[in-house]
Amino acid sequence: MYTLKSMVRRGTPLAAVVAIVAATVFPSAAVFADALNPLTERSLLLSSSAPGYMNTDGSGNSEGSLNAVGENYAPAGSGPNGMKTGETFSFNVSTDSSVGGGANAIKAFTLQYCTTAAGLCKAPGNNTGDSRTSDRETNAAAIAAGHKTSDLDVVGTFTDAEDGALGAGQFQILVNDVPSDAGWTMTTKTVEDSTFGDSTPGSGLDGLTGTKNFIVLTSSTGIQPTTGQNVKVIFKPSSSVYITNPGEGAFFVKMNTYKDDNTSGNALLPDTDDNILDGGVTVANVMTDSIHITTKVLETMSFSVGTRNRDTVVLSNPDVHGTCDPIQVVDGNRLQLGNPDAEYSLETGKAWDVYSYWRLSSNSSGGATVYYSGNTLANTVGDEIAPIGPTAASSTPGTEQFGLGFVDATDDDESPVDKFDPAFKTLVTNEPDRFKMPKLYYMTPETNYANGTGTINGGSPTASFAFEKESNTVPRVIAQNNDHVISCDTAKMRYVANIGADTPAGVYTTKVNYLAAPQY
Secondary structure, eight states: OHHHHHHTTSOHHHHHHHHHHHHTTOSSHHHHHHHHSOOEEEEEEESOOSOTTOOOOTTSOBTTBOOTTSOOSSOTTSTTOSSSBOEEEEEEOOSOTTSTTTTTOEEEEEEEEESSSSSSOOOOBOOSSOTTTTOOOOHHHHHHTTOSOOBOEEESOOEEOGGGOOOTTEEEEEETTEEOOSOOEEEEEOOOOTTSSOOSTTOGGGSOOOSOOEEEEEEEEEEOOOTTOEEEEEEEOOSSSEEEOOSSSEEEEEEEEESOOOOSTTTTOTTTOSOEEEEEEEEEEEOOOOOOOOOOOOOOEEEEEESBOGGGSOOSSGGGOOTTOOOBOOGGGOOOOSBGGGTSBOBTTBOEEEEEEEEEEEOOTTOEEEEEEEOOOBOTTSOBOOBOEEEEEEOOTTSOEEEEEEEOGGGGGGSSSOOOOHHHHHHHHHOTTTSOOSSOSSOEEOGGGSOOOSOSSSSSOOOEEEEOGGGGTSOEEEEEESSSOEEEEEEEEEEEEEOOTTOOOSOOBOOEEEEEEEOO
């Protein structure tokens, strides 16, 4: 095609013959050039096909009306936002711009948005009124009034992306996916035919919009793709620079490339400029309403408290090991605290400890809080072992103490007694997204209860504990997370007790309750 076009410029007699033949097919010289050199394999990808009056997500949130936690699911350039869209044009060139020493370099692109693929042009849109009078409704007025209308409009000026780093409010030109660094400039204008439809003022939807429907990109040096190479023109919107979709129906974008970057007067207008390299073609797109899907995820919660972590129980059939099995209740959750060789009694010269577990899962996106509630160890006549209090303290044998703290349940696998079920460990290895090691993934222990791991006897015990007997009436926070769903968080609690030489004799008991409260 380029060879045939070039032959027109050779020798006068031959040129005359070719011109006569061409005139029988094409009505004008401009159309002759376009038809011989179309842009091929054309496409236009919109960031949103929603009408321009739509800018909200499925819950009605938008840039100006964020959701309850300040998130925006309909930003500029997103699927729900037809008011502030971005666009990607992709096409292959016909002209070989690499020949001729730069004479055929592409120095300009024009993109004209129209309601028809050929002939007279009116910018797409369905706002009421006619720009040939003063009563054409603006997009802002239509949207504020809740109308289902909008006119296509290019709002603001996109700037050339620096070093190929495409950012919000910028455009980028690529040749075979390599960004151009030719220093491009964008301008916009309104290019509609005054005689489109009914030229009588106030002709309504057949009238003109008066919005910016013509984009011009220019560079003094341009690009020089070879025949068949792909060119992309990408517009990435921001909250202040964007393209608004029309309110309904199909629209067409007339595309042309030029070998001149002159923007004065009628230059770079397809009907008047003879510097067109490729073009005379369109890409099409159509506005569609979004599919609105509504469903519910009901609140769920699993909270178990017990004295045995079933991950340490060897099962005859590995398939029955669940992804987050409840903590097991053994012997009614009764723990014997003290020397097992002396009927589980406490000693003045040695601290004793016992353990329990709790496991929490909740689909609350606002996380959850775990509390404890209970009295300190007390006998039937009201004697009490002094609670450690709200501030963490180390175990001190010989001094009355009762407290609790967190330890790492994964340490169970290091003990000689509580080894993890090998089948469970295999499941964790093979399916880590489903099967979890027993530990806190999201919940954070309160500081005074966080360091229960370590020694409780000897010269310098390293573990620390706390306990408030007032929790019996006002539960105390022991762990929490405020911004994440909780998936199988497992806590291992350690209880420590010491007595003094003057601690009254008797049988001492207490009940410690754990309460979980998700935040929805």
